[in-house]
Amino acid sequence: MRKTLLFGPVKSRRLRRSLGIEMVPRKVCTMDCIYCEVGKTILHTSERKDYYTWDLIEKSILEAKEKEEIFDVFTFTGSGEPTLNIHFEKAVELSKKIINKPIAVLTNSTLLYIESIRKALAKVDIVLPSLDAVKEGSFRKINRALPEFKPEEIVKNLKKLREEMQGEMWLEVLIVEGINDNKEDLEALKKAIEEINPHKVQLNTVVRPAAYSIAKPVSFKKLQEIAKFWGNKVEIIVNKERLDKIIAIKQTLEKEKLEEEVINYVKRRPATLEELSQAFVLDEKAFQMLLDELLSQGKIQTTIHENKVYYIAN
Ligand code: SF4
Numbered sequence: 001m002r003k004t005l006l007f008g009p010v011k012s013r014r015l016r017r018s019l020g021i022e023m024v025p026r027k028v029c030t031m032d033c034i035y036c037e038v039g040k041t042i043l044h045t046s047e048r049k050d051y052y053t054w055d056l057i058e059k060s061i062l063e064a065k066e067k068e069e070i071f072d073v074f075t076f077t078g079s080g081e082p083t084l085n086i087h088f089e090k091a092v093e094l095s096k097k098i099i100n101k102p103i104a105v106l107t108n109s110t111l112l113y114i115e116s117i118r119k120a121l122a123k124v125d126i127v128l129p130s131l132d133a134v135k136e137g138s139f140r141k142i143n144r145a146l147p148e149f150k151p152e153e154i155v156k157n158l159k160k161l162r163e164e165m166q167g168e169m170w171l172e173v174l175i176v177e178g179i180n181d182n183k184e185d186l187e188a189l190k191k192a193i194e195e196i197n198p199h200k201v202q203l204n205t206v207v208r209p210a211a212y213s214i215a216k217p218v219s220f221k222k223l224q225e226i227a228k229f230w231g232n233k234v235e236i237i238v239n240k241e242r243l244d245k246i247i248a249i250k251q252t253l254e255k256e257k258l259e260e261e262v263i264n265y266v267k268r269r270p271a272t273l274e275e276l277s278q279a280f281v282l283d284e285k286a287f288q289m290l291l292d293e294l295l296s297q298g299k300i301q302t303t304i305h306e307n308k309v310y311y312i313a314n
Contacts, residue, residue: 005052005060007078009071013237014128014170014202015104019071021060021095022078023085024051030081030110032144033132034212035174038079041211046110046146048086057091065098073126074099077106084111089120096123104128110149112157122164128202129158130172133180134188141179142215158196171198172237175205175226177216190230201234203227207243217246259294263313266300270310 009017028051032041064074074095076082082105085091095103102125109129111117121127131154133139139151162169173189175181180189193201203226206217220240227234258280265271265279277287291311294300303310 002052002056004063005056005078006064006067013239015075015126016072017070018073018075018077018104019064019067020075020077021057021064021091022052023057023076023082023088023091024078024080026079028080028084029108030084030146030149031108032211033108034142034144034210035176035206035208035215036211037208039211041080041144043080044146045084046148048084048111050087051080051085052087054087054090057085057087058094061091061094061098064095068099068101071101073102073104075104075106077104081108081110083107083114083117089116092120092124102126106130108143108145109154109158110145112161113153118157118161118164121161122166125167126170127161127165127167128170128172129161130174131155131158131189131192131196132174132176133185134192135180135185138180138185142174142176155192155195158198162196162198168200169196169198170200170202171196172202172204175203175218175223177206177218181218181222181226186226186229193230193233198233201230202237203230203234204237205243207238207246216250217243219247220244255290259290259299262290262294263299266311267313270303270305270312272308272310276311 005022007020007022009019012018027038027041028043028045029041030046032044082088092103104126105121105124106128109131132142134151134155136151139145171193203223205223206215220238220243223236223238227236262276265276273284273288273291277284280287298314300311301314303312
């Protein structure tokens, strides 16, 4: 049985030394985001209940009070959506009352239609809600929220919360390659951001191990373009060097996988450039470069048959 719900403090770019409190076990959530660093959602639910008991929550908050000097921010976060715990409001109230450090809450914004949750959030120092897409199709692809949650409702409730808030709202938007990085999605998000009017917009991409392999990062340059398009409230919260390295590794792995598949293909039967580029659905020019590289490495060779160049395994 768990003795405490506290974890950390962890050093965070946004919240400095953050002591976390977990309100639900791994992984209870209203969403199943493809980029989630906690893993795939195990309990996909919107049911609010005591995922952890009030006794354990209270004990953990009292313990955090004792540790005040070792952290900068006390953060409700962890292995799922914290507002799903039925004691969330009471936990925020107690934390605000006894902890003399800023209180922050990370939320996926789905339960903001519940007035008592908004009231509790309105009193914390920093709310970090996420909003990755407002177009229905992209919202479903990235966040895989339960069907009852609609992006336009989430935007409406974020706007309401912002108007009721005493503290700050730092809205996090995570961009996934090929899903919400297109013109239409970015324009729709820009409009939603203007409506919500958060204090800051924190722009992120997939830099941590994701729950689903389809979640891929966009480049730092792309994030810069988006930041410019959305205006001066936006800050990129990704480290450029780290992101560049991740993209380089991913590209190498993808290229290595493709090379292996091409070699296996020509091992089975000789093929022309045209056949190969059709089989792998790739542009002939780009494919020629890959074949030239494999030729120079001696991994494949060519043979002429009826005036046509065929690639064969070495
Ligand atoms: S909302 Fe947060 S915890 Fe839930 S699946 Fe998405 S990233 Fe993970």
